Amino acid sequence: MWKLIKLLILMAIIVGVVLWFTDIQVRGRTLKERVNEFKKTELYQEGIKDIRAIVGESLKALGEEISGEVTDDERKQLEGVIKQEMAPGSTTTPTEGQQQWQQQPLKALPARPAAPIAQPPAK
Numbered sequence: 001m002w003k004l005i006k007l008l009i010l011m012a013i014i015v016g017v018v019l020w021f022t023d024i025q026v027r028g029r030t031l032k033e034r035v036n037e038f039k040k041t042e043l044y045q046e047g048i049k050d051i052r053a054i055v056g057e058s059l060k061a062l063g064e065e066i067s068g069e070v071t072d073d074e075r076k077q078l079e080g081v082i083k084q085e086m087a088p089g090s091t092t093t094p095t096e097g098q099q100q101w102q103q104q105p106l107k108a109l110p111a112r113p114a115a116p117i118a119q120p121p122a123k
Contacts, residue, residue: 018024019031038044070078 016031019026023030023032
């Protein structure tokens with residue numbers, strides 16, 4: 001049943017694309033004319049307003065969520081951590097990302113014996 005529904009939807013999309021680009025008239029009007037008439041209806045205009053409001057509110061909420069602004073409390077906490085770490089006599093253990101790695105000297109690979117050169121067959 002699901003395959004039939006998918007097939008019908010695909011066929012409708014293909015027919016719609018063909019009618020859109022070929023400007024074939026169905027009952028005296030093309031598909032583009034029908035779409036332009038639908039865009040002028042109150043239903044369409046109200047729907048667009050609602051969608052714009054929803055998208056605008058979601059973008060506004062998302063922008064507030066990911067904004068890089070630091071609050072005063074966060075700033076005070078950060079300054080406290082920095083002062084604690086910079087205090088004389090405080091010992092901190094380096095984490096994995098802070099460790100400095102020493103480069104290891106290169107070791108020579110053992111030499112390979114030279115492969116014999118193959119001679120082409122004689123004619």
